[in-house]
């Protein structure tokens with residue numbers, strides 16, 4: 001089987017052209033064609049015949065196939081992709097003013113088994129390859145170009161789909177390198193966010209290997225026992241150690257870490273929870289994202305009412321920590337946070 005072209009970052013391509021005595025401009029031309037122009041057909045633009053022949057012979061240019069598309073009334077789009085081995089993953093385009101953020105999956109299923117997350121009920125099937133991650137972006141872009149022409153602007157990338165991105169570090173890192181490359185999509189590091197449940201081995205590699213990319217931590221409770229219940233890996237990598245590891249990450253003046261907090265009715269939505277959270281994050285370059293719990297078939301938790309959510313935020317405001325209540329998008333097609341489950345997508 002041929003290797004996928006979309007597994008190569010720019011320096012891999014440079015190396016390949018050098019090793020195979022191809023014109024060194026081939027790397028730039030190919031990146032430009034596939035990632036900047038995002039052309040579907042084979043590259044013919046300014047590419048020497050010998051280079052074209054080499055890449056056609058050795059590389060596969062196919063992308064994950066779009067299996068189904070669900071469009072929400074709020075214009076959120078959820079894609080179900082079919083991979084070569086017939087596994088499926090989901091990707092979500094989240095609209096804002098005719099532009100989009102894309103929520104990418106990093107694994108088929110997830111090993112974290114968080115009690116509030118639909119994906120967790122699937123278990124981990126396997127890691128996605130770089131080409132399967134980059135492919136979600138390219139296919140979503142092409143879909144927009146066809147179905148919403150003029151709106152093919154994906155300005156932010158968040159790794160908040162299925163999977164724990166730091167548990168698939170190498171493939172996610174390479175996908176980031178491809179997105180960041182100035183020869184291709186040229187997406188700024190500040191426009192990419194990787195969300196983690198607190199997987200310390202990945203966090204330790206973070207700042208060294210993908211500098212500038214934003215980090216979001218799924219915190220969900222400052223109380224050890226409650227966090228253990230929500231996020232089982234907290235028993236192995238406790239919040240205190242996770243926060244200490246994050247504190248080591250050098251941030252620029254304008255940079256901050258996003259702390260995500262799912263609000264669950266009568267579980268972590270009380271004023272004491274807000275006060276503990278505020279105290280825990282005081283003094284950090286923090287930004288809090290409150291996510292009202294999204295229900296899914298069979299879920300055991302509920303969402304608090306709006307008053308409770310606003311009171312929770314008001315307490316955090318007294319700590320002077322910037323806090324945003326994340327509005328839910330796409331929940332009519334099960335595309336909201338925590339509702340992705342490629343096995344049960346038809347529910």
Ligand code: SAH
Nearest residue numbers: 117160164195196197218260293294337338
């Ligand atoms: N594994 C990573 C990324 C995937 S989850 C992580 O844990 O961060 C992306 C975000 O969706 C996380 O903040 C996660 O906690 C949140 N989420 C998961 N299930 C949810 C649900 N049912 N309702 C609301 N948010 C949920």
